[in-house]
Amino acid sequence: MIDRRRFTGLTLAALAMGPVAAAAQTALKLNEDGLYVEDWFVQSFLNLADDLTDAGDTGKRLAILWELEGCPYCKETHLVNLARPDILAYLQANFAILQLNMAGSRLVTDFDGEKMSEHKLARKWGVRYSPTVMFMPEAADATRNGRALEVARMPGYFRPPHFFAMFRYVRENAYRTTDFRRLRYKVKACPDGSRYTDVEAHLV
Numbered sequence: 001m002i003d004r005r006r007f008t009g010l011t012l013a014a015l016a017m018g019p020v021a022a023a024a025q026t027a028l029k030l031n032e033d034g035l036y037v038e039d040w041f042v043q044s045f046l047n048l049a050d051d052l053t054d055a056g057d058t059g060k061r062l063a064i065l066w067e068l069e070g071c072p073y074c075k076e077t078h079l080v081n082l083a084r085p086d087i088l089a090y091l092q093a094n095f096a097i098l099q100l101n102m103a104g105s106r107l108v109t110d111f112d113g114e115k116m117s118e119h120k121l122a123r124k125w126g127v128r129y130s131p132t133v134m135f136m137p138e139a140a141d142a143t144r145n146g147r148a149l150e151v152a153r154m155p156g157y158f159r160p161p162h163f164f165a166m167f168r169y170v171r172e173n174a175y176r177t178t179d180f181r182r183l184r185y186k187v188k189a190c191p192d193g194s195r196y197t198d199v200e201a202h203l204v
Contacts, residue, residue, distance in 0.1 A: 034069030055096035073157035
């Protein structure tokens with residue numbers, strides 16, 4: 001766990017790009033709902049309380065990724081962010097990521113026991129942008145729904161350094177003492193100016 005002082009000066013590992021995105025372009029997979037998927041995403045019966053327990057049993061945090069068919073920034077998340085080896089390794093080691101469809105019809109059981117379609121759940125939780133990542137606590141109160149339980153939210157597309165910083169922010173429990181919006185970034189670009197090679201997140 002880190003506190004406000006320890007989070008100051010947090011330096012994320014170098015985000016070397018190289019030909020990764022080009023390789024990822026050919027490796028992207030679509031499911032039957034038209035969403036881009038990753039083989040390592042959680043395979044779930046969509047009982048969210050059980051998914052949270054399962055994540056905790058493996059020492060991970062549960063993150064719920066909302067996406068939508070045809071969403072260009074959802075594709076960017078898979079093509080760019082999740083193609084970075086360092087980001088990928090960190091997420092796989094520290095998070096159980098459950099993908100839900102903002103327009104989906106699958107039946108989901110909320111943490112409070114209420115059952116509804118993915119589409120209705122997205123409305124219940126106030127999910128308005130795709131992609132959106134909702135980060136859940138280490139343990140859940142069965143009387144509260146996901147919107148009440150979430151400890152942080154990533155609404156819309158975040159570029160790799162900020163995306164990575166948010167996952168670090170949650171995993172290291174910085175949300176307990178600091179608002180993510182108070183973080184500032186020092187970003188160093190590659191020589192061609194197109195990609196990030198290093199980013200430092202610090203509090204102000």
